[in-house]
Amino acid sequence: MNALAAIGRFTLGGVYHLGRCGVFLCTMLAVISHAWRRFALVVRQLYFAGVMTLLITLVAGLFVGMVLSLQGYYTLVNYGGESALGLLVALSLTRELGPVLAAVLFTGRAGSAITAEIGLMKATDQLAAMEMMATDPVARVVVPRFVAGVLAVPILTLLFNVVGVLGGYYVGTVQLGVDSGVYWASMQNGVDVFEDIGNGIIKSFVFGFVVSWIMVFEGCDTEPTAEGISRATTRTVVVGSLSVLGLDYILTALMYGGIS
Amino acid sequence: MSNTATGGRKIELWVGVLVLGGLLSLGFLAFEVGNFDNARVRDGYRVYADFQNIGGLTLRAPVAVAGVRIGQVTGITLSRDSFNARVELTIARRYDNLPVDSSASIFTKGLLGAQYVGLEPGFDEELLGDGDEIEFTNSSVVLEQLIGELLFSKAEEAAE
Known part of the structure; x- marks a missing residue:
């Protein structure tokens, strides 16, 4: 009987959580225009979320591109196909790895920080104090962070892709001896501006939206205790990263999966 | 600010x-x-060509005249009544002066490379337009068939 109740409690808890998450998105979107009215706040958050994530994104992108090139070369060279190395690196980055890894890194670096920040604001009653002063905390605190996240992830993705392609170029041509012209030519022949790069950008916007939504929601939904903040931060990273990976599969299946 | x-x-x-x-x-x-060329090519004009066998031709394969890429393959379907492969070629608008009696062949880049459609311009005054069909086509060379024929003819020679 107890086990049955536990299952029920677990399910109801999940449904409540999901419901609050949805309602929260609606309240946030209702006041989203504040982001444009006070754009300076967004710029400030863009600094904390975007610029602070820049270094880790660039370093990660460089190494991912280099590893892709190295590993791709060892597979391709068996079939005499090392001339397609540039295509392999560029397609993997623009279609999948760039959007996914940039979003996951953003979740770990900026998402967790913002969840903890909002959570602490809530725990120390700063949000309640704002409401007392007739300032909507959602419009003043949440919306700028959310909008900054949605804008930052695509920018970081683009930078990740570029650095990755250049890293792959360095390893492929300088170290493994693929001709540099062949590297660029195979890339330019195979990469489509809209089909590959455009879809990658759409993906990164979707990921940015979901990750930012999760990070601000978990922050506002925090139990106002020290333990609650730590749990909310963990949940942002876990749920955020998993949703990015899961959504990536769905988006890939929708964009490229159809047999045409 | x-x-x-x-x-x-x-x-x-x-x-x-x-x-x-x-x-x-x-x-x-x-x-x-x-490459913006791909996007530019996509809003070109379409012509159709029927092939008996397209071999390994795929979507987005290049269409070339004299080795210069002028368009790409945008559709491959099987014709219901003739069982021929019907290939839709999209050609960039600035190459709109191909004669109507041009012929299309499927070639392979290198011995085992990717396949592409090569066009050989004809001599007619009339030009190919949107929705036209290329009548003269050569199917792709299937390597296995070629080897098979070679072996067969060698065996016949040996029998004589």
Whole structure:
């Protein structure tokens, strides 16, 4: 009987959580225009979320591109196909790895920080104090962070892709001896501006939206205790990263999966 | 925008760097990594060609005249009554002067490379337009068939 109740409690808890998450998105979107009215706040958050994530994104992108090139070369060279190395690196980055890894890194670096920040604001009653002063905390605190996240992830993705392609170029041509012209030519022949790069950008916007939504929601939904903040931060990273990976599969299946 | 609102010049500067970096990356990806030719080709005009066998021809394979890429394969279907492969070729608009009696063949780049459609311009005054059909086609050379025929003829020679 107890086990049955536990299952029920677990399910109801999940449904409540999901419901609050949805309602929260609606309240946030209702006041989203504040982001444009006070754009300076967004710029400030863009600094904390975007610029602070820049270094880790660039370093990660460089190494991912280099590893892709190295590993791709060892597979391709068996079939005499090392001339397609540039295509392999560029397609993997623009279609999948760039959007996914940039979003996951953003979740770990900026998402967790913002969840903890909002959570602490809530725990120390700063949000309640704002409401007392007739300032909507959602419009003043949440919306700028959310909008900054949605804008930052695509920018970081683009930078990740570029650095990755250049890293792959360095390893492929300088170290493994693929001709540099062949590297660029195979890339330019195979990469489509809209089909590959455009879809990658759409993906990164979707990921940015979901990750930012999760990070601000978990922050506002925090139990106002020290333990609650730590749990909310963990949940942002876990749920955020998993949703990015899961959504990536769905988006890939929708964009490229159809047999045409 | 006042300095106090965003929290100082340093923040504004760095966000500017971030956004500019993003835009430059977009430009780099679009022009250096990707190729706008593909997009330009896509709004070209369409012609059709029936082949008995297209071998390994795939969508987005290049269409070339004298080795110069002028378009791409945008559709491959099987004709219901003749069981021929019907290939839709999209050709860039600036190459709109192909004669109507041009012929299409499927070639292979190198011995085992990717396949592409090669067009051989004809001599007619009339030009190919949107929706026209190329009548003269040569199917792709299937390597296995070629080897099979070679072995067969060798065996016949030996029997004589």
